[in-house]
Amino acid sequence: MGAIIRWGILGCGHIAKKFATDLLLVKDARLVAVGSRSMAKADAFAAAFPVEYKHDSYEALAANPAVDVIYIATPHSLHYENVLLCLQHGKAILCEKPFAMNSRQTKAMINLAKEKKVFLMEALWSKFLPQYDKVQEMLSQGKLGAVKSVLVNFGFKPLAPVSPRLYDPLLGGGSIMDIGIYNAFLAMSILGKPDIIEASMTAAPTGVDEQCAVLFKYNNGAVAQLFSTFATDLATEADICGTEGRIRLTSRFFDPTARIEYYSGRLDTREVVEVPREDGFGYQYEARHVTECLQKGLTESPVMRFADTLELMETLDAIRKAAGIKYAADE
Structure with missing residues (x-):
């Protein structure tokens, strides 16, 4: 002990x-x-x-x-x-x-x-979950071949009473900082830092992004398409697609309840990949x-290094710049 x-x-x-x-x-x-x-x-x-x-x-x-x-x-x-x-x-x-x-x-x-x-x-927290480790293991084993695309959606309509922090610019509100960060993290954990970033948002009445669509482009031809929203309820799933197969993370891809589905060959076979899961959130x-x-x-941390945090934040900065999302802290 x-x-x-x-x-x-x-x-x-x-x-x-x-x-x-x-x-x-x-x-x-x-x-x-x-x-x-x-x-x-x-x-x-x-x-x-x-x-x-x-x-x-x-x-x-x-x-x-x-x-x-x-x-x-x-x-x-x-x-x-x-x-x-x-x-x-x-x-x-x-x-x-x-x-x-x-x-x-x-x-x-x-x-x-x-x-x-x-x-x-x-x-x-997603970086420390068992399914994250399992996906990384499957990628390293070549289960997907060369990864060509990552598609991630994360969205929900906030229930009343709506938490003020979701829409308040003084509290860092907006979909990209609250939930879109998970989309960016997942894409980057698979494809790395993007070479080109395109983004567009629709603003809430408070000025923060109610919705944000992001496109990561890579010089090797890979792309990631990421979408976050407070306007609609989405399946909140992720697809990692390669030349030899596809990994699908089912609803709530970012937390321990997500299931890993593996599709190989012509994608007509589905294997549910089991991962250990503890009690708790x-x-x-x-x-x-x-x-x-x-x-x-x-x-x-040797797992969530300073370099990882900084690279993710620099990417979020670039997304916000492309989409026109600004906060008082940027002044």
């Missing part, structure tokens, strides 16, 4: 509660503290997830010497200031995606982590990885 890694959670929203639930599945990890901007929210969170320390400010959580690592679960636009605060206090960090609002902020966050020699990782995989990294004394 390794050293117990003591976790704190910054922000008490929906995703923080899911993460806290899954943290119970991680050996050597213990949730000891929560921080919110109000004690009422911290108390309510602690009623469901008992902790030793409840803080009514992010500063107090960051300064708590009993906390080893902090999971940041605030809206997109707050990640930059929240990460810098925690790094200044020497706290290891797992920060929700998108890591920041742009690559300028991302570089500053990474540089401070390096300067402080403190662990920092983007919480792109799926956040335990990234939490387990961070816990193990900290037990080893690492300051950077």
